[in-house]
Amino acid sequence: MIILALDALDFNMVGKYKCQNLMQTECGQTNLSEFELERTVVLWASFLTGKNMESRIPIKTQWEFKLKPDETFFTYFRTYQAIDVPAFSLKEGNHAEERRLLKSYFDENATVEEYDAVIWRNHEENKKDFFASLGCFDIVMGYFDLADAIGHLSFGIPEKIEKVYTELERIAYEVRSSTEDFILIISDHGMKPVGKYGDHSRNGFYSANRELRLNIPSITDFYEILRGVAKNESS
Numbered sequence: 354m355i356i357l358a359l360d361a362l363d364f365n366m367v368g369k370y371k372c373q374n375l376m377q378t379e380c381g382q383t384n385l386s387e388f389e390l391e392r393t394v395v396l397w398a399s400f401l402t403g404k405n406m407e408s409r410i411p412i413k414t415q416w417e418f419k420l421k422p423d424e425t426f427f428t429y430f431r432t433y434q435a436i437d438v439p440a441f442s443l444k445e446g447n448h449a450e451e452r453r454l455l456k457s458y459f460d461e462n463a464t465v466e467e468y469d470a471v472i473w474r475n476h477e478e479n480k481k482d483f484f485a486s487l488g489c490f491d492i493v494m495g496y497f498d499l500a501d502a503i504g505h506l507s508f509g510i511p512e513k514i515e516k517v518y519t520e521l522e523r524i525a526y527e528v529r530s531s532t533e534d535f536i537l538i539i540s541d542h543g544m545k546p547v548g549k550y551g552d553h554s555r556n557g558f559y560s561a562n563r564e565l566r567l568n569i570p571s572i573t574d575f576y577e578i579l580r581g582v583a584k585n586e587s588s
């Protein structure tokens with residue numbers, strides 16, 4: 354089982370750039386209407402636990418929030434690898450640096466180029482970890498924040514966003530070419546333009562390389578699907 358967790362991958366943008374490998378066999382929008390805000394940590398924690406975690410995660414300390422393995426669907430798999438997953442195995446140093454540079458940009462102490470360079474560097478690191486893990490665990494979940502992190506400062510700049518979607522489409526192509534395993538691609542929320550910047554939107558996305566016959570599922574619905582996959586694999 355492979356989960357490609359793509360932060361802020363937007364349902365409309367995947368269609369706009371015709372990313373066939375991201376779309377896979379079945380794709381659609383997720384339903385986030387039960388959430389008051391589209392918060393990254395809350396949405397990934399809710400995906401991992403199958404429960405709406407909004408009230409349990411304070412805004413102020415959200416990046417420190419961490420689930421135990423037995424609170425997540427990972428507990429159903431014999432072996433798992435979770436690369437940089439928010440609320441679980443986040444690479445705290447990398448994300449702290451990204452947030453520091455974002456703040457510095459608005460304080461006029463860092464340029465967007467300096468910020469982007471760190472985002473792309475961290476992205477390459479996760480890509481290396483992710484592809485090295487494929488085939489070595491019953492479930493691998495690889496998290497990539499590229500669309501979110503670049504999007505926040507540049508969602509209104511089409512050539513930069515096209516580069517991001519081209520890169521994520523290439524990752525999906527590489528994963529799909531390398532395995533017959535069940536592949537779920539999922540985002541926490543979408544993105545909308547605010548001038549040249551971007552902000553979270555409700556256009557969350559999911560896709561699978563097999564028919565699940567879902568109809569605008571909630572992000573919490575995948576927990577049971579993954580539990581079923583684990584059960585099938587162990588029997």
Ligand SMILES: [Zn+2]
Binds near residue numbers: 392
């Ligand atoms: Zn996010």
